[in-house]
Amino acid sequence: MIKRIVSIVLALLVATVALVAWLNLRGEDGLDSPSPAPTADTVARGAYLARAGNCMGCHTTQGGAEYAGGRGIDTPFGTVFAPNLTPDEATGLGRWTEPEFWRAMHNGRAKDGRLLYPAFPYTNFTQVSRADSAAIYAFLRSLPPVSQANRPHELRFPYDSQLSLAVWRALYFRPGSFEPDPRQAADWNRGAYLVRGLGHCSACHAERDALGGSVDELRLAGGLIPVQNWYAPGVGGGDPARFAALMKDGVSKHGSVMGPMAEVVYLSSSHLEGSDVQAMARYVASLEPAEPVKRKSKGIDASVLDLGQRIYDKHCADCHGAHGEGRDGIYPPLAGNPSVQLSAAQNTVQAILHGGFAPATPGNPRPAGMPPFTHALDEAEIAAVASFVRQAWGNSAPPVSALEVMRVR
Ligand code: HEC
Numbered sequence: 210m211i212k213r214i215v216s217i218v219l220a221l222l223v224a225t226v227a228l229v230a231w232l233n234l235r236g237e238d239g240l241d242s243p244s245p246a247p248t249a250d251t252v253a254r255g256a257y258l259a260r261a262g263n264c265m266g267c268h269t270t271q272g273g274a275e276y277a278g279g280r281g282i283d284t285p286f287g288t289v290f291a292p293n294l295t296p297d298e299a300t301g302l303g304r305w306t307e308p309e310f311w312r313a314m315h316n317g318r319a320k321d322g323r324l325l326y327p328a329f330p331y332t333n334f335t336q337v338s339r340a341d342s343a344a345i346y347a348f349l350r351s352l353p354p355v356s357q358a359n360r361p362h363e364l365r366f367p368y369d370s371q372l373s374l375a376v377w378r379a380l381y382f383r384p385g386s387f388e389p390d391p392r393q394a395a396d397w398n399r400g401a402y403l404v405r406g407l408g409h410c411s412a413c414h415a416e417r418d419a420l421g422g423s424v425d426e427l428r429l430a431g432g433l434i435p436v437q438n439w440y441a442p443g444v445g446g447g448d449p450a451r452f453a454a455l456m457k458d459g460v461s462k463h464g465s466v467m468g469p470m471a472e473v474v475y476l477s478s479s480h481l482e483g484s485d486v487q488a489m490a491r492y493v494a495s496l497e498p499a500e501p502v503k504r505k506s507k508g509i510d511a512s513v514l515d516l517g518q519r520i521y522d523k524h525c526a527d528c529h530g531a532h533g534e535g536r537d538g539i540y541p542p543l544a545g546n547p548s549v550q551l552s553a554a555q556n557t558v559q560a561i562l563h564g565g566f567a568p569a570t571p572g573n574p575r576p577a578g579m580p581p582f583t584h585a586l587d588e589a590e591i592a593a594v595a596s597f598v599r600q601a602w603g604n605s606a607p608p609v610s611a612l613e614v615m616r617v618r
Pocket residue numbers: 258259262263264265266267268282289290291292293294310313314318319320324325326327328329330345407
């Protein structure tokens with residue numbers, strides 16, 4: 210009896226997966242219609258929209274030809290390499306039609322119908338309008354063709370199969386379109402369209418589950434970026450003016466953007482019109498605030514804080530000020546700095562380990578830099594100084610352990 214039930218359940222499961230896979234794998238018609246030549250305006254609009262989607266960020270290697278692909282996106286399942294988007298016939302999008310490009314953006318499928326990995330954020334891009342997709346297509350066709358073959362992905366079994374992608378898509382992906390909210394102002398809706406669609410902010414600012422699907426992605430309640438170990442904080446309930454300054458200039462009165470967000474600002478948001486940046490900032494700040502993550506705040510040894518203070522006075526106070534007040538509007542304050550007081554400590558540890566620059570933007574053309582301390586200080590010392598800056602001068606955030614520093618390093 211039990212055997213029978215098990216085999217019926219198994220048969221049903223196999224049938225469901227097969228159906229879903231068939232729906233995902235079958236081809237479509239009408240993809241080879243040629244499109245009329247675009248106007249210069251359309252190409253310029255496409256260039257702007259490609260900035261908003263930061264296509265270049267993933268589709269360009271360091272020092273490589275723009276949009277020629279080759280950059281690896283590290284995921285917990287392996288590395289996915291972004292392909293060549295230039296109009297080269299043999300290795301790029303040279304033979305792609307506009308409907309095929311739209312199907313990639315909207316349905317996550319390649320020219321030959323292959324299902325694409327969601328490291329390409331089509332779960333967001335599906336909200337992009339047909340007209341905007343066509344403008345991006347026109348812009349990409351205007352680029353100089355670069356002959357550069359695509360690198361095969363390096364994914365572990367079973368994630369390297371079309372069948373597992375078909376199942377993933379059945380669980381996490383529905384092609385969609387952006388529906389404006391008639392109760393909201395036009396700029397809120399413009400912000401929502403850019404944030405949910407091209408901006409793909411939820412790719413980092415929403416938590417992911419074990420299979421890499423975004424959880425509750427409309428809320429942008431904060432998420433740890435796997436492999437890179439940076440924490441993209443929750444943005445709901447924040448200050449829209451501070452957000453707009455961070456997104457446009459890379460700096461605000463209370464600190465600067467760092468790590469993966471510095472790249473987003475450098476390549477994408479700092480190039481957008483002020484009105485679009487403000488619309489995005491206004492929209493994300495209007496989201497429901499994330500509930501503060503409660504971390505058990507273990508007491509910390511006075512001797513550790515003491516060590517932290519001595520390290521701070523010796524290595525950090527010159528720039529960040531004796532009381533964490535910052536200096537000259539160049540070196541960010543650490544006292545009262547929201548990002549230093551995130552419950553998740555990864556970003557503070559990353560800053561101390563690797564240092565860095567805020568992005569150079571028209572509003573902040575010559576950002577000051579911070580040196581890395583990964584060689585000068587050991588894990589216990591970095592934990593001590595990180596704990597100190599999170600608790601000194603009225604700051605209140607849980608301390609950091611040497612083990613946490615080791616994990617980030
Ligand atoms: C976060 C990184 C990332 C961003 C941002 C990104 N892409 Fe991609 N894209 C990828 C990866 C990775 C793939 C490969 C997916 C695969 O092969 O399954 C890809 C695949 C594609 C493909 C399919 C090409 C082919 O040869 O099959 C197109 C078209 C594309 N991207 C266009 C864009 C456009 C347009 C933008 C900006 C609006 C963009 N991408 C932004 C990572 C990205």
